[in-house]
Amino acid sequence: MSQAAAIHAQAPRPMEGMKVYNVKLGMWVFLLSEVMFFSGLIGAYIILRFAHPEHWAAPGEVLAVPLTAFNTFMLICSSVTMVKAFAAIEHGDQAGLKKWLLATIVLGAAFVGIQVVEYTKLIEHGFVPIASLYAAEGGPLYGSTFYTMTGFHGVHVSIGVLCLSFTAFQAFRGRYTEEYYGGVEIIGLYWHFVDLVWIILFTIVYLI
Amino acid sequence: MPESASTFGAGIDSIYYIILWITGAIFVLVETALIVFIIRYRHREGRVAVHTHGSKKAEIVWTVIPFILVLFIVYASNDIWLQVKRADQEGAAPADALRLRVVAKQFEWNVTYPGPDEELDTSDDFVKRNQLHVPIGRAVRIDLGSEDVIHSFFLPDFRVKQDAVPGMTIPVWFEATRTGEFPLACAELCGLGHYRMRASLTVHEADDFDRWQSEEIESGSPAADADASDSETADENKVNEGEESA
Amino acid sequence: MTTPQLLAPNVSAQHWADPSHPDDRPFIRKYVFSTDHKTIGNQFMFMSLFFLMIGGALAMMIRWQLGWPGLPMPGGGVLPETMAPGGILLPEFYNSLVTMHGTFMIFFAIMPLLVGMFGNWLIPLHVGASDMAFPRLNMMSFWTAVPAGFIMLASFAVEGGAAGAGWTAYPPLSAVPEYSGVSTGQQLWCVSLVILGFSSLMGAVNYITTIVNMRAPGMTWLRLPLPVWALFITAILILLAMPILAGALIMLLFDQTIGTTFFLPETGGQPLMWQHLFWYFGHPEVYILILPAMGIASEVIANGSRKPVFGYPAMVGAIIAIAFLGWIVWGHHMFQSGMNPLLGSSFMLSTMIIAVPSAIKVFNWLGTIWRGDIHLHTPMLNALAFVAMFVIGGLSGVFMASTPVDIYIHDTYFIVAHIHYVLFGGSLFAIFAGLYFWFPKFYGRMLNPTLGKIHFALTFVFYNLVFFPMHNLGLGGMMRRIYDPNQYGFLEPLQPMNTFISVFALALGASQLVFFFNILWSLWRGEKAPENPWSSNSLEWDLPSPPPHGNFEAMPAVYRGPYEYSYPGRGEDFWPQSEPPNGRRARVETSGAPVAEGVPQ
Numbered sequence A: 001m002s003q004a005a006a007i008h009a010q011a012p013r014p015m016e017g018m019k020v021y022n023v024k025l026g027m028w029v030f031l032l033s034e035v036m037f038f039s040g041l042i043g044a045y046i047i048l049r050f051a052h053p054e055h056w057a058a059p060g061e062v063l064a065v066p067l068t069a070f071n072t073f074m075l076i077c078s079s080v081t082m083v084k085a086f087a088a089i090e091h092g093d094q095a096g097l098k099k100w101l102l103a104t105i106v107l108g109a110a111f112v113g114i115q116v117v118e119y120t121k122l123i124e125h126g127f128v129p130i131a132s133l134y135a136a137e138g139g140p141l142y143g144s145t146f147y148t149m150t151g152f153h154g155v156h157v158s159i160g161v162l163c164l165s166f167t168a169f170q171a172f173r174g175r176y177t178e179e180y181y182g183g184v185e186i187i188g189l190y191w192h193f194v195d196l197v198w199i200i201l202f203t204i205v206y207l208i
Numbered sequence B: 001m002p003e004s005a006s007t008f009g010a011g012i013d014s015i016y017y018i019i020l021w022i023t024g025a026i027f028v029l030v031e032t033a034l035i036v037f038i039i040r041y042r043h044r045e046g047r048v049a050v051h052t053h054g055s056k057k058a059e060i061v062w063t064v065i066p067f068i069l070v071l072f073i074v075y076a077s078n079d080i081w082l083q084v085k086r087a088d089q090e091g092a093a094p095a096d097a098l099r100l101r102v103v104a105k106q107f108e109w110n111v112t113y114p115g116p117d118e119e120l121d122t123s124d125d126f127v128k129r130n131q132l133h134v135p136i137g138r139a140v141r142i143d144l145g146s147e148d149v150i151h152s153f154f155l156p157d158f159r160v161k162q163d164a165v166p167g168m169t170i171p172v173w174f175e176a177t178r179t180g181e182f183p184l185a186c187a188e189l190c191g192l193g194h195y196r197m198r199a200s201l202t203v204h205e206a207d208d209f210d211r212w213q214s215e216e217i218e219s220g221s222p223a224a225d226a227d228a229s230d231s232e233t234a235d236e237n238k239v240n241e242g243e244e245s246a
Numbered sequence C: 001m002t003t004p005q006l007l008a009p010n011v012s013a014q015h016w017a018d019p020s021h022p023d024d025r026p027f028i029r030k031y032v033f034s035t036d037h038k039t040i041g042n043q044f045m046f047m048s049l050f051f052l053m054i055g056g057a058l059a060m061m062i063r064w065q066l067g068w069p070g071l072p073m074p075g076g077g078v079l080p081e082t083m084a085p086g087g088i089l090l091p092e093f094y095n096s097l098v099t100m101h102g103t104f105m106i107f108f109a110i111m112p113l114l115v116g117m118f119g120n121w122l123i124p125l126h127v128g129a130s131d132m133a134f135p136r137l138n139m140m141s142f143w144t145a146v147p148a149g150f151i152m153l154a155s156f157a158v159e160g161g162a163a164g165a166g167w168t169a170y171p172p173l174s175a176v177p178e179y180s181g182v183s184t185g186q187q188l189w190c191v192s193l194v195i196l197g198f199s200s201l202m203g204a205v206n207y208i209t210t211i212v213n214m215r216a217p218g219m220t221w222l223r224l225p226l227p228v229w230a231l232f233i234t235a236i237l238i239l240l241a242m243p244i245l246a247g248a249l250i251m252l253l254f255d256q257t258i259g260t261t262f263f264l265p266e267t268g269g270q271p272l273m274w275q276h277l278f279w280y281f282g283h284p285e286v287y288i289l290i291l292p293a294m295g296i297a298s299e300v301i302a303n304g305s306r307k308p309v310f311g312y313p314a315m316v317g318a319i320i321a322i323a324f325l326g327w328i329v330w331g332h333h334m335f336q337s338g339m340n341p342l343l344g345s346s347f348m349l350s351t352m353i354i355a356v357p358s359a360i361k362v363f364n365w366l367g368t369i370w371r372g373d374i375h376l377h378t379p380m381l382n383a384l385a386f387v388a389m390f391v392i393g394g395l396s397g398v399f400m401a402s403t404p405v406d407i408y409i410h411d412t413y414f415i416v417a418h419i420h421y422v423l424f425g426g427s428l429f430a431i432f433a434g435l436y437f438w439f440p441k442f443y444g445r446m447l448n449p450t451l452g453k454i455h456f457a458l459t460f461v462f463y464n465l466v467f468f469p470m471h472n473l474g475l476g477g478m479m480r481r482i483y484d485p486n487q488y489g490f491l492e493p494l495q496p497m498n499t500f501i502s503v504f505a506l507a508l509g510a511s512q513l514v515f516f517f518n519i520l521w522s523l524w525r526g527e528k529a530p531e532n533p534w535s536s537n538s539l540e541w542d543l544p545s546p547p548p549h550g551n552f553e554a555m556p557a558v559y560r561g562p563y564e565y566s567y568p569g570r571g572e573d574f575w576p577q578s579e580p581p582n583g584r585r586a587r588v589e590t591s592g593a594p595v596a597e598g599v600p601q
Helices: A003-010 A022-051 A065-090 A094-125 A140-172 A182-207 B009-040 B056-085 B206-218 C027-032 C037-067 C091-127 C135-157 C184-213 C226-257 C271-288 C291-305 C312-328 C341-369 C378-401 C403-409 C413-443 C449-475 C489-525
Strands: B098-105 B108-113 B126-129 B131-135 B139-146 B151-155 B160-164 B170-175 B180-186 B199-204
Touching: A022 A140, A022 A182, A022 C184, A022 C226, A022 C271, A065 A094, A065 A182, A094 A140, A094 A182, A140 A182, A140 C226, B009 B056, B009 C341, B009 C378, B009 C403, B056 C341, B056 C378, B056 C403, B098 B131, B098 B151, B098 B160, B108 B131, B126 B131, B126 B206, B131 B206, B139 B151, B139 B160, B160 B170, B160 C403, B199 B206, C037 C091, C037 C135, C037 C413, C037 C489, C091 C135, C091 C184, C091 C226, C091 C271, C091 C291, C091 C413, C135 C184, C184 C226, C226 C271, C226 C291, C226 C312, C271 C291, C271 C312, C291 C312, C291 C341, C291 C378, C291 C413, C312 C341, C341 C378, C341 C403, C378 C403, C378 C413, C378 C449, C413 C449, C413 C489, C449 C489
Parallel strands: B098 B139, B131 B199
Antiparallel strands: B098 B108, B108 B126, B139 B170, B151 B160, B151 B180, B180 B199
8 A cells, every 4th residue: 555545544534625736726826816916906097087087088089999909809819829738738739739839929929019019109199107297188197097007917918928938948848748737737827817807907998 | 081172072982981891891801811710720730621622602602792792882983973074964063163274284284264254265264374263162164175295183172083185175073162272283194293283272252252353354364365374473373393392 | 857746735746854865955055045944934033033123123212202302312323313413313213213113013023923934834834744835935935025124124224214104104295205205215115015025925825825735634624723724814815915005005106206196186196095005905914913823822822721722613713704804894094084984884893893703712712721721831921911912902992993982092192002912912922922832843942931931021011011001192192103292282291101101111122132032042052842842732743843854754644633632531631633543653664665553454
């Protein structure tokens, strides 16, 4: 009888943990904290906007909604490619894993790139976070909240792209198998979360 | 606490005393039990502890009783709270209360009086720095504001405290029951001079208040739209930058 | 090296202790950048005790000014002209003192002691694991806290001095240097706390994962020692509350530096929004500061009484209830803020209700010592003092929970009394209890009991003489954060009480030297600690003091709860969790084949 089995035989069965392995549980728990972080920022935005709606402009007046809608679509596609990458490694498909990880990275990087371009255009237009320099429609709080929320999201996407790159690097080294894919699963969880936050942000910042 | 000088002061104090009695009784009970147990059940040769994991009945008793006690305190407290803080509700500041404006700034209190017409923002208004004057027996309703940071309008004797927040105008009301001079203190850290942001409140007899008001207008207290810091009556204003404590 | 990641608790992924294989980790990996939870716990201890001293020193200066206003402080000549010319504290420095005292004590002393030190020491051992779920993340958590502390300390040296808007940093005062006189210092304060938030968050993720996933066979949830329950719930609070603080700090930092106006009203910002965000974090924060202390107190009191914890399930339920209710009471810090008074009513209700689970815990502690066999060892003295003082702190809270009474006592020394009764009388005494209790396990040496009892007696007496009169100061109307109360005629009569408090505050500060000396002395000259000096039941007491790297030689098995003291019919008055029911301990050879006596083959 194996060591662990012997212990299990003589000790009463524990109420076992959630059968979710350590890094996966850790990632879920971490993502809960991220929910709170973005909730704080979004909550502040909602409070400030509804107290002074005159400081805001209508959707589309300042922000480039169609371009950002395309950007959103790209990010959603990157979640699909991420799912495909995970499905690939679950079946031991190394080539598929590498392909779909790279696709996710490209789409994620493109999202950040387009957002940077959008930022530069907005800043030229006078839409800035700095109250004393604000020159666009609406009021300075519009700028402050916009850059804070989308900026932190952008930082999270960028970090995600870096982590995906590390994961891809490990994939090229053959680190993952159909039995051992934790690293892929957890970056996938993070990526889906980042995508979900964006969908919420896009809705409330660009569409409402 | 200082003797109450406002109509609702006694009500607030009575809540304090109710809580003092209840918490005092619990304090005596619990601490006595603690000391008695420590002495009575201390280790001695041959002593064995009684092995027990608890008592469901005890848990219920000492959950329900505290729950009832705290609900009682909530019930006792709420009415007077709303009466004091919701200046415009039934039982609070009446419509004919004396309207004043108090604007806090680093590190002084500027009081705008409505003058004989009893309307703020008219030509007979005047401003005093660090001096609040009110008549006895008449409700006073203050529009409280701040020019810079958060301050707190604290009249200890009147059981009045309200934060003054820039960007907000917050109503504060009270009715004085005693004449005399009382302190007005700032109760929210507001910077370097927070510790000396004091002012005084003088409660006058009714006709004395009218007399004071006429004197102020005659002697040319700054009009409401003049900068209060240019006040000609600087000698009447106690707190200045750099003044040492008495 | 690949580590198999199974969809079951990581049985095979743990690296157990191997006595045949010497611990050949290089010095740096063993003592500096260590991934061993015990070492990290020790590191948190040293870091936090250092900041406890800093916080205490700041308090001594505050009390000097309040006791003898305007008098030069002995040794004050070393301070620069910008802080205390001629040793006389300046008002701006005083504002920094009160701010930084609170900041250091809360974030760099109490939190890292309770959560960083005890969390690291106890969690893996109490659940029966070889280490935390994420040892490297654990190491990063400590080494992130250190620069945060350094930045906070360094902020005293910048132009304009350290932050001076209170530990609560209300804007606009905290956002605008022209208002506070502090610019870089206030920004560094924000940066330091954001970094510290990362440290706490990493710890929280680790603790939650370890407790959920890595409990040994037989270690069911209801057999966990109460410190683990408390730390588990605390970790969840940290996980959910710190990010809110981070968001608020970032917005404040932006207001301070890049010109946003989140909290400045001139362009639509709202000062009150800071208060909502800060206290939404801040109230769970104070439960973070007390729950682990309650867990430790339960552990020590059961041990000192030789009796099970009275009402263990109720104790767990109360911890959960406190944590849960703690999310809906934050407005009680804002009763006088200008918030809608009706919100005041609802927050008063929720705040009063949260008193109930705390009361339940107090009664259960009383029930634990009732009919016990009470040994007044040093940990027990401190744990009993915790109960006595926490009761006072909790009861004083009822006064401020009542909105009309709060009108008078808000922002007075009544609040300061309450804070210190729960944080010092409560948390710190429990920390002392835990340190005297577990120091032997982690350093292999007993703390000197005579010095321990002297430290306890002096601290207990002086502490009450310092903080109880503060209730009276508050009722007399003395406001908080006041450099010189004598500016107000109505506060002048309170000066003798302030001086009285200051005399005993200095004595209290001096008494802590006994404690620090005891720690340093005992590290090298303390009596060698046996495996189980307190005859306790949890898993760590099966191991050598200190336990080896990897803790257990094999996964332990757990047969009962942690509080089976004085079980009838047994020769001894304790019953380790790991002892099999037939009385003979299972010894599982590390070679693989079990040689568990009494196990059916």
